[in-house]
Amino acid sequence: MTFALPAPAKLNLFLHITGRRSDGYHELQTLFQFLDYGDDLQFEPTTEPGEIRLEPALPSVPSENNLIVRAARLLQEESDRLLAGVRITLNKRLPMGGGLGGGSSDAATALLGLNRLWALGLSIDRLAALGLKLGADVPVFVRGFAAFAEGVGEILTPVDPPEDWFVVLKPDCEINTGLIFSQEGLTRDTPRIKIAPAFEGDASRYRNDCEDIVCTLYPEVRKSLDWLSQFGPARLTGTGACIFGRFPTESKALEVWASKPSGINGFVTRGVNRSPLHTKLTELE
Template sequence: MSNSITLPSPAKLNLFLHITGRRPDGYHELQTLFQFLDYSDELTFTLTPGQRGIHLADSIPGVPDDDNLIIRAARALADLSSKDLPGVTIHLKKRIPMGGGLGGGSSNAATTLVGLNHLWQLGLSEDELASTGLALGADVPVFVRGHAAIGEGVGEILTAANPPEDWFLVLKPDCEINTGKIFSEQGLTRDTPKMKIRPAFEGDASRYRNDCEDVVCELYPEVKKSLRWLSQFGPARLTGTGACIFGRFPTESAARIIWESKPSGITGFVAKGVNISPLHTKLVELK
């Protein structure tokens, strides 16, 4: 078996995000629809038998290694094993915008769990990896399981779904959003009626929305301005608590035409929605 493996760590969109209640512990009850994008960070794991420990070759500015979800995921996995594990060096090629609501950190953690389970030959089940991931963040399990899903609870109770695999234009307004601040805002909608969950989600009806959007737009005018611009070309929506917004298009060329006309000062990308995570597609190829 090779001592090195390179795996994608994909972005996700919340195609809708409804807040249905607030729990006594302060966390919010959600209903959301996760879909992956064929737009990914890349993680390379290389075993270093002569060197102990877990090492991140590419530190993220402003994020101490001990706080990085990649290192935390690798250590959590190592703690589950009674084996004398070889060291590992992890290289990260970052593409997903940070702080955008695209799940980059959670995805990195999931790819680390899945990748090192494979490389260290631990033989842990998907359920065990998802449970380990949940301790790192509510969005980690959907990336571990690798299928588009409706999420409930804090996002960790998953029901597989198959939304249309359309093309998306994703824009990142020039601001950083504090998720905790959004969820603590008085004006946040917290009583959206729960929907009945079906095995497959059909369409994207107008009654679905992101309950965080109004509060985010009020606090962050850059998001409001970008949403207003993108909404000229069809429904546009916030993902997670933002700052990224997205519009859905039937073809890549339709999305790219709008991308070419975007206002200056906004970054982003065009990507396809996929119901099977690129991480899991790659793992199948390796088997």
């Protein structure tokens, strides 16, 4: 019964802030696309009923606060029976505070993986609803398709953007998302747009409304953004710190990657419109 599942990264190909709600949350419009790169979670049953063991522990994140453990606890609460214990081994590749959705993706993979391990039979709709309790980005990972998102990011419309190649850079800083959304100078009134089921149009007219604030507060992001912009449009994902440039071929992306200054971390990968998590689950059926 031991098996492993991917927890892929995402990019916000654009991020518009269209308003602020009375509860303090921000209304967004964004376009999510998955990357063929991310974390991996291995699931292994244990003999201790109800046990949730996560290995290794993440620095500065108590186990019970980890989204993986919280996802497992939610599923235990959903069940009317005592569930088998589980050891979850996390192979962490995605940086924390990078805007790639690593924690949300890990949580989604935990929900789908444990739904399979424990034979709970919960629907994708129910798992997505549980995921929303953990974070606004979790449902898109649960549902597993590239999506135009509205609301706080939970209202999803499937889209089919080009599956291009990306150079993703991770500046040497960790962004405080709460700090970014609390800034008075943050754009909060971008006009709402409509979008067809397939993503169409000139992507250069879209932007990330968090980018200017992030670059002001974190000069390392500005430095990486300026360098990558030499090769074409580059943009912040989420609230950062990662930035990305889009390229039509793997060879072009690798050529740019090879020329990066020393000391800049990141990776080259392809955008995909079906989550690698769902592809792997299909293979396991």
